[in-house]
Amino acid sequence: MSTRSCLEYLEYLEEHKSQFLGEMLEFLRIPSISSLPEHAGDVNRAGEWVVRRLHAAGLENVRMLPTGGHPVVTADWLHAAGRPTILLYGHFDTQPVDPLHLWTNPPFEPTLRDGHVYARGASDDKGNMLIPILAMEALLKTSGALPVNVRCFFEGQEEIGSPQIPAFLDTHRDEFACDMVISADSGQFSSEQPALLVGCRGLCAVQITARGARTDLHSGIYGGTVANPIHALAQILSTLRDTDGKILVAGFYDSVVPLGREQREQLARIPFDEAAYCAQVGVDTLFGEAGYTPVERVWVRPTLEVNGIWGGFQGEGVKTVLPNEAHAKITCRLVPDQDPHRIPDLVRQHVERQTLPGVHVEVRTLPGTARPYRIPDDHPGNRAAADVLRETYGREPFTVRTGGSIPVCEMFQNVLGAYTVGFGFAQDDEQFHAPDEFFRISSFERGQEAYCRLLQRLGMEATA
Amino acid sequence: MSTRSCLEYLEYLEEHKSQFLGEMLEFLRIPSISSLPEHAGDVNRAGEWVVRRLHAAGLENVRMLPTGGHPVVTADWLHAAGRPTILLYGHFDTQPVDPLHLWTNPPFEPTLRDGHVYARGASDDKGNMLIPILAMEALLKTSGALPVNVRCFFEGQEEIGSPQIPAFLDTHRDEFACDMVISADSGQFSSEQPALLVGCRGLCAVQITARGARTDLHSGIYGGTVANPIHALAQILSTLRDTDGKILVAGFYDSVVPLGREQREQLARIPFDEAAYCAQVGVDTLFGEAGYTPVERVWVRPTLEVNGIWGGFQGEGVKTVLPNEAHAKITCRLVPDQDPHRIPDLVRQHVERQTLPGVHVEVRTLPGTARPYRIPDDHPGNRAAADVLRETYGREPFTVRTGGSIPVCEMFQNVLGAYTVGFGFAQDDEQFHAPDEFFRISSFERGQEAYCRLLQRLGMEATA
Numbered sequence: 001m002s003t004r005s006c007l008e009y010l011e012y013l014e015e016h017k018s019q020f021l022g023e024m025l026e027f028l029r030i031p032s033i034s035s036l037p038e039h040a041g042d043v044n045r046a047g048e049w050v051v052r053r054l055h056a057a058g059l060e061n062v063r064m065l066p067t068g069g070h071p072v073v074t075a076d077w078l079h080a081a082g083r084p085t086i087l088l089y090g091h092f093d094t095q096p097v098d099p100l101h102l103w104t105n106p107p108f109e110p111t112l113r114d115g116h117v118y119a120r121g122a123s124d125d126k127g128n129m130l131i132p133i134l135a136m137e138a139l140l141k142t143s144g145a146l147p148v149n150v151r152c153f154f155e156g157q158e159e160i161g162s163p164q165i166p167a168f169l170d171t172h173r174d175e176f177a178c179d180m181v182i183s184a185d186s187g188q189f190s191s192e193q194p195a196l197l198v199g200c201r202g203l204c205a206v207q208i209t210a211r212g213a214r215t216d217l218h219s220g221i222y223g224g225t226v227a228n229p230i231h232a233l234a235q236i237l238s239t240l241r242d243t244d245g246k247i248l249v250a251g252f253y254d255s256v257v258p259l260g261r262e263q264r265e266q267l268a269r270i271p272f273d274e275a276a277y278c279a280q281v282g283v284d285t286l287f288g289e290a291g292y293t294p295v296e297r298v299w300v301r302p303t304l305e306v307n308g309i310w311g312g313f314q315g316e317g318v319k320t321v322l323p324n325e326a327h328a329k330i331t332c333r334l335v336p337d338q339d340p341h342r343i344p345d346l347v348r349q350h351v352e353r354q355t356l357p358g359v360h361v362e363v364r365t366l367p368g369t370a371r372p373y374r375i376p377d378d379h380p381g382n383r384a385a386a387d388v389l390r391e392t393y394g395r396e397p398f399t400v401r402t403g404g405s406i407p408v409c410e411m412f413q414n415v416l417g418a419y420t421v422g423f424g425f426a427q428d429d430e431q432f433h434a435p436d437e438f439f440r441i442s443s444f445e446r447g448q449e450a451y452c453r454l455l456q457r458l459g460m461e462a463t464a
Numbered sequence: 465m466s467t468r469s470c471l472e473y474l475e476y477l478e479e480h481k482s483q484f485l486g487e488m489l490e491f492l493r494i495p496s497i498s499s500l501p502e503h504a505g506d507v508n509r510a511g512e513w514v515v516r517r518l519h520a521a522g523l524e525n526v527r528m529l530p531t532g533g534h535p536v537v538t539a540d541w542l543h544a545a546g547r548p549t550i551l552l553y554g555h556f557d558t559q560p561v562d563p564l565h566l567w568t569n570p571p572f573e574p575t576l577r578d579g580h581v582y583a584r585g586a587s588d589d590k591g592n593m594l595i596p597i598l599a600m601e602a603l604l605k606t607s608g609a610l611p612v613n614v615r616c617f618f619e620g621q622e623e624i625g626s627p628q629i630p631a632f633l634d635t636h637r638d639e640f641a642c643d644m645v646i647s648a649d650s651g652q653f654s655s656e657q658p659a660l661l662v663g664c665r666g667l668c669a670v671q672i673t674a675r676g677a678r679t680d681l682h683s684g685i686y687g688g689t690v691a692n693p694i695h696a697l698a699q700i701l702s703t704l705r706d707t708d709g710k711i712l713v714a715g716f717y718d719s720v721v722p723l724g725r726e727q728r729e730q731l732a733r734i735p736f737d738e739a740a741y742c743a744q745v746g747v748d749t750l751f752g753e754a755g756y757t758p759v760e761r762v763w764v765r766p767t768l769e770v771n772g773i774w775g776g777f778q779g780e781g782v783k784t785v786l787p788n789e790a791h792a793k794i795t796c797r798l799v800p801d802q803d804p805h806r807i808p809d810l811v812r813q814h815v816e817r818q819t820l821p822g823v824h825v826e827v828r829t830l831p832g833t834a835r836p837y838r839i840p841d842d843h844p845g846n847r848a849a850a851d852v853l854r855e856t857y858g859r860e861p862f863t864v865r866t867g868g869s870i871p872v873c874e875m876f877q878n879v880l881g882a883y884t885v886g887f888g889f890a891q892d893d894e895q896f897h898a899p900d901e902f903f904r905i906s907s908f909e910r911g912q913e914a915y916c917r918l919l920q921r922l923g924m925e926a927t928a
Contacts, residue, residue, distance in 0.1 A: 009502050011792075015654065035779065035781040035782065035783060036779060037780065038779065045503065046528070047772075059656065063906065064769065068823070074776050077514060085473060093783075095783060096777070096779060096783055098777065098779070102679060103910060123636055160781055160782060161782060201684060201686075201809055202685075203784065205782045212747060213745040213746050213747050214745060214746025214747075215564065215566060215745075215746070215895065215898045215899050215900070216897070216898040216899065217897070217898055218868060218897035219767070219769045219771060219795055219864065219897070220665060220667075220762075220797055220867045220868025221867050221868055221870055221892055221896075221897075222762065222867070223761065223762065223767040223797050223867060224709065224752050224753070224758070224761035224765055224767045224797075224867060225741070225750050225751060225752050225758045225761055225762055226745055226747060226750065226751055227747065228751075228769050228770060230701070230703075230708075230770040230772075230773050230792075231701065231769075231770055232704060233698075233773075234698040234701035234702045234770070234773075235701075235702045235707065236699075237694070237695065237698035237699075237702075238695075238698050238699045238702035238703075239702075241695060243699065243820075244821075245688065245695075254644065261657060277689070279517075279678075279684065280600065280676025281677040281678060282677050283677050283678075283682060283690060283691065283822045284680070284822065285821050285822050286689050286690065286822065287689060287690055287691035287692075287821050287822040287823075288688050288692075289579050289688070291569075294689045296690075297688035297689055298684075298685065298686065298687065298688040298689050303683070303687040303688045305683045305687050305786055306692060306694040306695055306698070306774030306787075307683060307691050307776050307777050307782070307783055307784060307785050307786075307787065308694075308775065308777035308778050308779075308785070309694050309697075309698075309773055309776060309790065310773065310774045310775075310778045310782065310788065311561070311772065311773050311774075312770065312772035312773060312786065312793070313771050313772035314772050314774045314791075314793075315499065315500060315560060315562070315772075316500065316831065317497065317499040317500075317832070318499065318624060318625060318669045318771070318793065318830050318831070318832045319499060319559065319560055319625055319771055319772065319793070319829070319897070320667070320771060320868075320869075320897060321559075321771050321772070321796050321897055321898070322769055322771075323771065323772065326530035326736075327778075328694075329776070329777060329782065329783070330773065331683055331782060331784050333684055333687050335686075340776065347721075351502050355707065356707075357708075357749050357751050358747045358748065358749050358750065358751040365750065366781065366782050367781070367782070368781070368782045375702055390834060398903075399613055401690060402684065402685065403684045403685050403686070404682060404684025404784075405497065405684055405784075428685055431679065432682055432685075433680070433682035433683070433685075433783070433784060433785055434679045434680040434681055434682065434683070434785070435679050436679070437590060444573040453854075
């Protein structure tokens with residue numbers, strides 16, 4: 001790499017800055033919510049948008065592939081003989097938007113405010129997944145080549161746990177063969193402090209439904225003789241966790257690898273400002289399992305959270321009904337070596353041990369599981385990413401985890417035998433999965449430059 | 465009363481049978497749901513319908529009166545000098561209709577099936593409140609007079625606890641002066657077995673709201689450090705009642721008058737077929753407080769029921785959100801001498817004693833309270849009603865209560881100094897407050913004849 005070509009891609013990025021920002025806004029206007037069937041067409045439209053953008057960037061063999069669910073968009077550029085092959089990963093689907101009334105602007109009408117782009121999917125993951133596409137364009141348009149071989153894998157079902165991706169990946173394993181995966185669905189510690197992501201929590205989900213009488217009943221006429229499934233559900237939920245959040249489901253912690261001293265010391269080096277954290281989320285005090293630091297609790301300890309509950313009357317005023325159904329959606333975040341296929345059974349067994357006269361309870365496993373994931377700190381991809389981050393931020397990156405789940409990491413490892421290196425520019429305060437999600441325009445721009453450098457740095461590695 | 469005039473009103477009722485049924489269907493088509501602000505106009509339309517029907521029946525001074533909330537329709541006929549004055553009571557508002565998908569027919573498109581009229585409000589209370597109007601018409605059109613003085617009080621806010629009625633009644637106390645109230649918002653034990661209603665439970669309502677962070681958060685990024693208000697709410701709800709429904713709120717039972725032996729014997733005479741009851745509501749087993757029979761539990765023991773709960777994600781699939789709000793609506797059914805204004809404070813104090821780090825909980829009293837009510841078994845109105853019921857059904861009526869609440873009973877007693885005699889034809893299986901509410905056409909017709917007889921029988925009493 002000559003200094004001249006370096007300057008050229010920087011100039012290219014600078015010249016196209018406002019065009020690229022405009023394109024991100026265009027991408028964000030597509031309401032590609034993967035969990036809602038009525039938005040399936042929008043997920044497809046977002047995929048088509050990515051297809052067009054990859055074409056324009058100069059990628060080859062650009063296609064949208066059916067998966068049986070939301071599609072995958074792929075492309076490649078394979079002319080760097082003797083250089084590693086990188087699989088670039090990101091997702092173009094988004095979370096739902098409710099509660100809608102808490103958004104300052106409509107979630108799919110992106111708004112620029114204080115150097116941020118506010119929109120559902122801005123940070124997670126449309127803004128981030130667009131970065132490597134623009135970086136590749138800058139390299140291709142200025143030097144006519146990429147320093148590594150690249151395959152793209154952009155999916156439309158990450159937010160629902162990528163249900164069709166394992167089978168899809170298995171079928172297409174040769175087309176996605178690679179030395180490593182670089183994921184744009186990742187983040188940095190702060191605007192000043194880079195980070196290398198070495199692990200994420202796994203995920204599993206269940207829905208508990210409690211049913212009482214055949215229909216809703218009058219609470220005066222029947223109250224006192226017929227069980228109320230909302231009370232039964234509350235009873236069940238209150239037995240799932242201790243008041244500090246410790247999970248009381250028998251066997252839940254059995255496969256958790258205990259924290260070693262070295263690991264706890266590494267985690268203790270991560271600065272954590274409890275007061276600032278409380279102020280950011282708007283709570284008086286933190287919550288969580290006794291005996292663990294907040295960083296340990298979100299990164300290396302499992303959780304069980306009710307994500308939603310409903311039953312009976314939710315309108316204004318009073319309805320004197322004895323309802324006949326109540327529902328709760330639950331997800332668990334898992335850590336090595338918990339098995340996301342085993343945990344729902346443990347929850348089911350726990351519920352079956354409850355005595356709830358007059359109520360039938362069903363525990364249904366919901367789609368969307370992810371195994372907990374861990375990449376060695378010294379993986380070649382991590383070393384390259386660390387070099388680029390050090391250069392970009394002028395600081396040694398922290399070695400971090402995420403409490404979130406990135407199911408594809410484990411899938412890529414299983415099917416392609418490749419580790420996934422996180423290289424994204426989200427920050428934890430960017431309200432992903434919540435109202436007023438945003439992405440920093442500065443991250444969007446810095447990320448493009450960093451991706452150019454990363455591909456060049458990886459091009460200096462010999463193939464495996 | 466001559467046998468001849470008796471035959472005449474019977475003939476009149478017989479001749480107008482299909483017209484009257486048609487009118488009930490017309491009345492039921494008005495979606496007069498009092499709890500939903502968007503239906504306020506419909507409640508008004510139902511009142512106007514009642515005004516027209518009272519005019520047609522021959523009542524005088526028919527008017528719809530403003531209350532500050534849903535209106536009251538009044539009318540009178542005061543030409544029976546030396547005879548008692550009866551205040552006829554009923555309500556033309558209805559409960560909401562959700563869950564709508566469980567209705568066989570749309571709730572406001574009345575449908576005739578197997579001798580029943582299916583519609584929201586058919587039994588509670590439009591079908592029942594129409595009965596005395598039609599009975600008065602039959603008497604007026606055939607004999608030109610009523611055997612007693614009558615005032616009408618038909619309201620549009622019973623299903624929300626009649627919030628404006630106490631102040632309204634206080635202002636209009638002279639216009640509604642009476643010797644007793646006869647309420648058409650009442651029922652019989654079965655199609656074969658009449659009943660005299662001598663008491664009903666009181667009511668109070670609260671809403672519990674638990675709040676955590678400022679916004680919904682990502683359950684991966686924050687799960688383990690930020691409290692989940694749904695878990696907090698479930699924890700609270702699970703402490704409100706024992707697993708058998710016994711209420712654990714300190715002081716809740718303090719004012720409950722203990723059941724005497726005589727009272728328990730009277731209640732034990734009421735036949736109760738547990739298997740049939742279970743089959744009717746669709747449960748395997750009954751539920752409720754140890755040490756009390758099912759009849760005692762619904763009629764003379766207080767209850768606390770969650771009528772609705774909601775928070776977080778309720779859509780299809782999975783949303784990995786750590787929600788920031790959760791809500792529950794609760795009503796308590798009360799028995800003598802519990803105070804509906806005191807119970808919400810006890811619930812609030814109970815909740816305030818919980819330790820819930822990171823969660824703020826608010827207990828808000830909802831409008832709509834009713835004191836528990838008791839009329840002496842041998843009240844003159846009860847004696848007259850018993851005579852008519854004995855004649856109509858050929859059986860001695862049971863002395864019963866209802867587990868429901870009729871707030872106006874206590875209001876009429878307080879403001880007008882008059883007891884309320886229940887004289888209605890609903891039956892407990894008629895799904896009021898639930899999907900597929902219905903009213904028996906046979907009850908509608910039998911009720912008209914019985915009301916004619918009741919007014920004649922009351923005309924034989926001297927004024928107080």
